[in-house]
Amino acid sequence: MSLTTFEARADRRVAFVIGNSDYREFPVLKNPDKDAADVATTFKAAGFEVFVARDLTKLQFEKQFRNYLAAADGADLAVVYYSGHGFQIGGENFLIPVDASLKGAADIEVQAVKLDDVLEQLRSKSKIQVIILDACRNNPFPRKDYWLKDQLITAGNTGGLAQVKSSLNTLIAFATEPGAVAYDGAGDASPFSSAFSRRALAPNQEIRTVMSAVRRDVVQATDGKQVPWENSSLIDDVVLMRRDSRPSLPPVLEKVVPSGVGPVALDLPEPVDVGGGAITISVERPPALGRLMLDGKPVEVGEPIEGKDLPRLKMDVPKGAGAQEEVDMLAYAARDDWGGESQGIMVFRVKSGQGAEGEKIVASLEAEQKQQVLERGIHITGAAEAIENRDISVPVGVGPVPLKLDFPTKDPAVSLKLASYPATGTLSLPDRTLSPDSSLMADEVDHLRYEPQIGAVKPLIVGFEIRADNASSKPATMKLSPSVEPCDREAGEPLDLQGVVPGLLPNEISSNAVDVCRAAVKAYPDVARFRYQLGRALLAVGKVEEAKKAIQEAADKGHVRAVFELGYLNATGTGMPVNRKQANTFYAAASDKGDPYGMTSWGRALFNGYGVERDTGKGLDLLLKAAAMGHTYAMNDLAAIFTEGRNGVPADPARAVAFLKAGVERQDMYSMNLLGRNYLSGQGVEKDPKQSVALFQKAIDLGQPYAPASLGRMYRDGVGVEQNLDEAQRLFELATARGDQSGAYDRAAMEMQKGDKADRAAAVRYLALAAALDLRNELPDARSTLAKFGATAKTAALKQLRGELKSKIPSGGSVDDQLVKTARAVWEQANPRRDVF
Numbered sequence: 001m002s003l004t005t006f007e008a009r010a011d012r013r014v015a016f017v018i019g020n021s022d023y024r025e026f027p028v029l030k031n032p033d034k035d036a037a038d039v040a041t042t043f044k045a046a047g048f049e050v051f052v053a054r055d056l057t058k059l060q061f062e063k064q065f066r067n068y069l070a071a072a073d074g075a076d077l078a079v080v081y082y083s084g085h086g087f088q089i090g091g092e093n094f095l096i097p098v099d100a101s102l103k104g105a106a107d108i109e110v111q112a113v114k115l116d117d118v119l120e121q122l123r124s125k126s127k128i129q130v131i132i133l134d135a136c137r138n139n140p141f142p143r144k145d146y147w148l149k150d151q152l153i154t155a156g157n158t159g160g161l162a163q164v165k166s167s168l169n170t171l172i173a174f175a176t177e178p179g180a181v182a183y184d185g186a187g188d189a190s191p192f193s194s195a196f197s198r199r200a201l202a203p204n205q206e207i208r209t210v211m212s213a214v215r216r217d218v219v220q221a222t223d224g225k226q227v228p229w230e231n232s233s234l235i236d237d238v239v240l241m242r243r244d245s246r247p248s249l250p251p252v253l254e255k256v257v258p259s260g261v262g263p264v265a266l267d268l269p270e271p272v273d274v275g276g277g278a279i280t281i282s283v284e285r286p287p288a289l290g291r292l293m294l295d296g297k298p299v300e301v302g303e304p305i306e307g308k309d310l311p312r313l314k315m316d317v318p319k320g321a322g323a324q325e326e327v328d329m330l331a332y333a334a335r336d337d338w339g340g341e342s343q344g345i346m347v348f349r350v351k352s353g354q355g356a357e358g359e360k361i362v363a364s365l366e367a368e369q370k371q372q373v374l375e376r377g378i379h380i381t382g383a384a385e386a387i388e389n390r391d392i393s394v395p396v397g398v399g400p401v402p403l404k405l406d407f408p409t410k411d412p413a414v415s416l417k418l419a420s421y422p423a424t425g426t427l428s429l430p431d432r433t434l435s436p437d438s439s440l441m442a443d444e445v446d447h448l449r450y451e452p453q454i455g456a457v458k459p460l461i462v463g464f465e466i467r468a469d470n471a472s473s474k475p476a477t478m479k480l481s482p483s484v485e486p487c488d489r490e491a492g493e494p495l496d497l498q499g500v501v502p503g504l505l506p507n508e509i510s511s512n513a514v515d516v517c518r519a520a521v522k523a524y525p526d527v528a529r530f531r532y533q534l535g536r537a538l539l540a541v542g543k544v545e546e547a548k549k550a551i552q553e554a555a556d557k558g559h560v561r562a563v564f565e566l567g568y569l570n571a572t573g574t575g576m577p578v579n580r581k582q583a584n585t586f587y588a589a590a591s592d593k594g595d596p597y598g599m600t601s602w603g604r605a606l607f608n609g610y611g612v613e614r615d616t617g618k619g620l621d622l623l624l625k626a627a628a629m630g631h632t633y634a635m636n637d638l639a640a641i642f643t644e645g646r647n648g649v650p651a652d653p654a655r656a657v658a659f660l661k662a663g664v665e666r667q668d669m670y671s672m673n674l675l676g677r678n679y680l681s682g683q684g685v686e687k688d689p690k691q692s693v694a695l696f697q698k699a700i701d702l703g704q705p706y707a708p709a710s711l712g713r714m715y716r717d718g719v720g721v722e723q724n725l726d727e728a729q730r731l732f733e734l735a736t737a738r739g740d741q742s743g744a745y746d747r748a749a750m751e752m753q754k755g756d757k758a759d760r761a762a763a764v765r766y767l768a769l770a771a772a773l774d775l776r777n778e779l780p781d782a783r784s785t786l787a788k789f790g791a792t793a794k795t796a797a798l799k800q801l802r803g804e805l806k807s808k809i810p811s812g813g814s815v816d817d818q819l820v821k822t823a824r825a826v827w828e829q830a831n832p833r834r835d836v837f
Helices: 032-045 058-072 107-111 115-125 191-199 207-221 307-312 355-387 442-447 486-491 513-523 528-540 544-556 560-572 580-592 596-608 616-628 632-644 653-665 669-681 689-701 707-717 725-737 741-752 760-773 781-787 791-804 815-830
Strands: 013-019 049-054 077-083 086-089 092-095 128-134 145-148 151-154 170-174 229-232 253-259 279-285 291-294 313-316 326-336 341-352 390-395 414-420 426-429 439-441 449-451 460-468 474-483
Touching: 013 032, 013 058, 032 049, 032 077, 032 191, 049 058, 058 115, 077 115, 092 115, 107 145, 107 616, 107 653, 115 128, 115 170, 115 616, 128 191, 170 207, 191 207, 207 229, 253 355, 279 307, 307 313, 341 355, 355 414, 355 442, 355 460, 355 474, 390 449, 414 442, 439 442, 486 513, 486 528, 513 528, 528 544, 528 560, 544 560, 560 580, 560 596, 580 596, 596 616, 596 632, 616 632, 632 653, 632 669, 653 669, 669 689, 669 707, 689 707, 707 725, 707 741, 725 741, 725 760, 741 760, 741 781, 760 781, 760 791, 760 815, 781 815, 791 815
Parallel strands: 013 049, 013 077, 077 128, 128 170, 253 341, 390 474
Antiparallel strands: 086 092, 145 151, 170 229, 279 326, 291 313, 326 341, 414 439, 414 460, 426 449, 460 474
């Protein structure tokens, strides 16, 4: 198995711009909203795909950051720009979402965003990383000590952010030097973001030159109180505003010019700067046989002419010239604002305009000019009709998609200027990404492509202004509708950083997923994600060998979650012998690429020493990183560690509760069950049985296997609810059906407590199920209690269980062994999807 470093995407530059102003618990900041708007506009003008977000909560940050990372996968350049509250403690920097309170010692871990986690994710996805932080305001936070890994750290009194060590090909820029405070300034944007938005637009300037100019501007604007600072390990040049195109001019043109009839229109097409800049024309070699005229005035060599005026240029050849046809030439240069230059040439055939023959020439030229105007008008109208009111469905997450507009003209005089750029996503041609100011020539339109932004669902409007020289321009708009492929909808996985949807759990995958994912693999053979999702769909219908093949192919093509899944197959013995060591190899590889599932499984293995030498510190760090990306399994693991205190990590039940609450906020049914138990016991939180009932019930509704027994015990014992033994029995039976061995054992115990009215065969049945479901030997009492029952009850229970089986299983061994084996078969028959629980 080879793990490809990046999925192939050419020349991708992606920016995530965040402005957090409207804080709920801390002072509102006046500038970040405007800062984010200005900086996003700057990056869009530079041709970046821009994810822009304002006033993000922690949950919203996780979701948008995952979408951004999916877009940044394989990027040449990944940028994060943050304006808002920032905080340092223990040398670690944190970005603060708007819903953070930071009142508890564990809150920094579950409510804030660790800058190093952001940077590590970017490193695993992109070639070059740039992080720009205008986040060094005064510290308004309510406490001075917070948990970091296995230590309770006391924050110092210094403001600002801490210095960050960057890895190779990374630039990290701060609005001010480490430990110092940045200012909001007197205007509606901060001095730093104002300077950056202005300076970053300078064409073809390397970013370190840009940041030097920003530093000068901010120092001047703040009278030296604020000095922007950056740490760079760049080995490649980074140019934000690239301008390497040249004005578009037609090939050599030829024109007949009669003499002695006054100025004759040359019909030169207007030059177009595809980057959107202004163009200036200068005559390099004037015609020798006549004068160039513009609006009745002569044009001299080197005299600047605006590009839009070129179609009005005329030539006046005096009477007498061209008695015998003569050849002349005009050479001119077109220069744009960025230093690009193109040369244009027109060759003249000068003929006499006198006499009958001259009159024919003039009449022919006039007719030709009218015909040209008519044809260009037809071209513009046809071009507008080809675009107007089109509604094009564009799949998300498959790269740039050709729009196939079937444009009706290739006339070099016809061009399209973008009048309204799509609010999200990127328009491109094979050789360049378009910006909101871009233009394209008629012969380029059929190559126009659009790539929707991951996470976008709303239709987008694209507007063009279609023009040709002095002819009237026509507007045209079309609609682009991002669409999610059925394979993504049916088999996408949660927290897949190369995925495009929130995703489904294994038990939510329908049988239809196999067909739609096969179709997606056929349509997009180079998109590794579809092969992985096909593997998930095949697993869901029990086609393990086919699933393994699809998952392996996806891993070989660079899909990181598929690498994790290979580890999971090895760890669980799905379609292969259990191989914990091999599983850890895959988990480590996925973890190194930033996958939250990989970080959780590899972190768990390291922390506990499962198939690898124990490394508590690294294991804990990986679990914290996975939790920071929103993985609730990591949150639940951390809650268990902090509840008990394991491997030298101090116990802190309140810290455990903070992670469980974070899991509940993300709708994790396991977190709900665990937190419900905490509210019942009062561990790490004030006792509240009503909260327990609500959490258990919600977890039950979501299909959680252990919550039914949790609530059943409350009804059995009359704790927090009125005692109801019938309801308790129903809940224990539901727990058993979902695979909870403790629920089965409690159901057996309830039966025996009925005394003479007890159904001993029913008790045996549930004890057998308890033992059958106890795969980790966590409930040895189930076997020992079962052994105490007489032959009559066991024979009746075994007969009943065998009667429920649709196919016979081999008999043999003791009666107890047969009971447990048959009970297991009955449960598996009712639950063919073993990954459900």
